[in-house]
Amino acid sequence: MxxxxxxxxxxxxxxxxxxxxxxxxxxxxxxxxxxxxxxxxxxxxxxxxxxxxxxxxxxxxxxxxxxxxxxxxxxxxxxxxxxxxxxxxxxxxxxxxxxYPFFGAPFGKVTLVPDFASPQLNNKRNLRIYLPPSYDENRAKRYPVLYMHDGQNLFDAKTAAYGAEWGIDETANALIAGGKMDEVIVVGIDNTPDRIPEYTPCCDPKYGGGKIDAYMDFIVDTVKPWVDAHYRTLKGKDDTAIMGSSLGGIASVYIAEKHPEVFSKAGGVSSSFWWNQQALVKNAKGSARRVPVKFYLDAGTSNDGVEDTRLMHEAMRGQGYRDGVDLLYIEAEGGSHNEKSWAARVDRPLQWFFPWGSTRY
Structure with a gap:
């Protein structure tokens, strides 16, 4: 050979x-x-x-x-x-x-990386990594990567906090098989007992917070280099996304705004824009800075903070983001603040970030 x-x-x-x-x-x-x-x-x-x-x-x-x-x-x-x-x-x-086609069954697989150490946060957690259907079949292929928070809630109801999973693997498999989404690797990063401080900037009057910069450095400087070294990834910013829900939603927006040279796509699902008296919304309103990132924002209409998310959407439009171009905003009628609701609409950001045929090699 x-x-x-x-x-x-x-x-x-x-x-x-x-x-x-x-x-x-x-x-x-x-x-x-x-x-x-x-x-x-x-x-x-x-x-x-x-x-x-x-x-x-x-x-x-x-x-x-x-x-x-x-x-x-x-x-x-x-x-x-x-x-x-x-x-x-x-x-x-x-x-x-x-x-880089494949011809076998359209089913990816999830692998567990236990006790992954964070020197920035001085703790450990699991990584749960979805490898797309062609990963073992077409070994010439490399893949975009989506980093997601609350990893234990993404793939398995048995490990999910409230017994309901996002079903990321099932949704991705169906979208890929249907030719609606390109294949991607999904890296689920488990949360820890320090979830609230790790996902938030300082400091909410009730909940505190303030470890997000260390958590951000953990993802950018430790998790991503390790994933790129161990899997067949496309390493550049155009092929790297970050997404989460609730506090993980504001974490995704915050991290992408801080590191647009690493992430070109960021998703905030039912994001907690109420945090610290709407500090992220106020910062967006007071700033003309528009980063080269494609954002997805959504909220359900049933007790899901939709009013705060509307304000963030309007603030980002004021910064120059354009609906349907680099900003997609969705209000999910009847959607609420839980994994079942997120599972029902996660196909929207997946197709927005990785539409079929969009990856360039």
Missing amino acids: RSAIHVLAAVAALATAVSAHATTVRIHYDAKDGDIRVVGTKGPMTWDAAAPARKEADGVWTYTWPDKLGDVEMKPKLGKDNLSVGSAYKLPAGAVLDI
Whole structure:
């Protein structure tokens, strides 16, 4: 088998050889003793008749068609019958697109990393890591990463604080299989008995708080480097998001605003913008600083602090964030402050942050 360097050199040579008047898809998949074919909307390929892709290097297949065909939708096949999971890939005329398909069952898996130490907070906690469906099948692929708080509530009702989970793994699996969301790694960071201070800036008159900067440093300087070293991640800010609920919601907004060079997406689900007499809302109103981060905010209409979240939404609009562009605000009719409500709408931020076909390699 060629070395990784030889494979990269072959792919680089192919890229320079592609005609300026040709549209090309590069399919990264180790087909073993099989082959890769292409179905699509135009040219020799149709949805019923597959055209053979050309093997350019170990695990790299290409298919090219003239730009004059215009925009094309296509999917790869493994052999005659095995169509890739998810939606079609859309290529505008003239594009050169790398894709990393998979053909097996659309089910990710959750692994536990116990007793992960935080030097910043002088404590330990578990990490719960969702690996997407193709992780073991297509080992050439790397993935965006979503960091989430309250990790024990995300994947398993048995460990969830109130016996109800978010169902992040089930929701992600369904969205990926349906071609509505790109594959991602989700890192659930368990909370500790110090949850309130770790998730909050100083200092609420009733609840105190004030350890969020240390918790932020734990995520940025300890958790993320470890995850990047141990899993096949896309490390850049464009592929890194953070999200949580309640106090975890304000923690996500706070951390992303402090580190826009690390996170390009942040989600606050039922965020506790009441904290410290609406300090985060007031800070947003008093600041013209707009960071290059895509924010998601929501609240339920049933005893879920929707009034505070509306104020934060309006304050962020005043900072220059644009609805539907870098700010998505949702009011969930009848939604309340619990995991069941969050599970019912978590598909919204997942699709907003990672829509199908949005990841670039």
